[in-house]
Structure formats: C-alpha cells, structure tokens
Amino acid sequence: MEKEKFIFHHDASVRFKDIDMMRHVNHAIYLNYLEDARIAYWNWLFEGNNDIVKLSFIMANVNVNYKHPVFRNEKLRVYTRISEVGHSSFKMDYMVVNMETSKLVLDGSSTQVLYDYKRGATVPIPVGMREIIRAREVALESS
16 A cells, blocks of 8 residues: 555544553554544545435444554554445545654555444445545545
8 A cells, every 4th residue: 555545644643541551552542543534534525415424334344454563642644545435335445654753553444334224224325425436536546
C-alpha cells in the first residue's frame, strides 16, 4: 500500500489509557483508531447526503498487520479509503503512520456490509452511494 493512493486521512493522538503493561499501544486499541478514521471518512465522503450517512453497516471482517510499536504521546495519521465495492459490502484499506518518524505502524483492511436492522438482513449498496464513491475516491479507479 502506498500513501499516494489515499485521498483522506484522520489524525489520532496516543492517550495514556491506550498504553499497556509493555509501555506501548495495546494491539486492540488500533481498532479504535481505525473506527474513528472510518467514521470521519464516511462523514467526509458522503457529506451533505443524509440518506447515505444514515445507512447502517456492520463489520464483517478486520485484518491488521502490525509493523512498528507506538508509545505514549506519539501522533498518528490514519489513511483511509474504500478500495472495493460489492453488491452489499465494501472493503476499506488503512495505513497508520507515525507523524513524527514517518514509520509505518500498521496496514490493514476491513469489510463492511450494509445492513437493515429492522429486517435483520443485508441490503444492496444504493446506486447513489456507488456514484459518490467513484466520483470522490480516486484510489478505486487506479487500483
């Protein structure tokens, strides 16, 4: 993965509560950083389109490859993009970089599925959502 393929990033600061007994960020905390970035990305990508912003999705899969430890008070940049769109699911890619050292902290991906909680079933991705992704997410077309 290359930073150049990402058009969005969200910054995160390592908090005291993120640190474990080994004095680095606990592996599970990174999922919180990815979640924060995913929500910020979603709101940015579909800004002004309340019908899409209100859609519900569930997490189907998360893959994280840890590359370098992070310590208290370090600043992170979480690069986020949608890299694939299926019938009712979409894949997101992530890169987390230490802003001070430029070291790659982790890379990974997640698969989300659009879901109707009232019906208890997956739903197709609306055409309007696909169009917005294609219009704004340059990385999709160059992958």
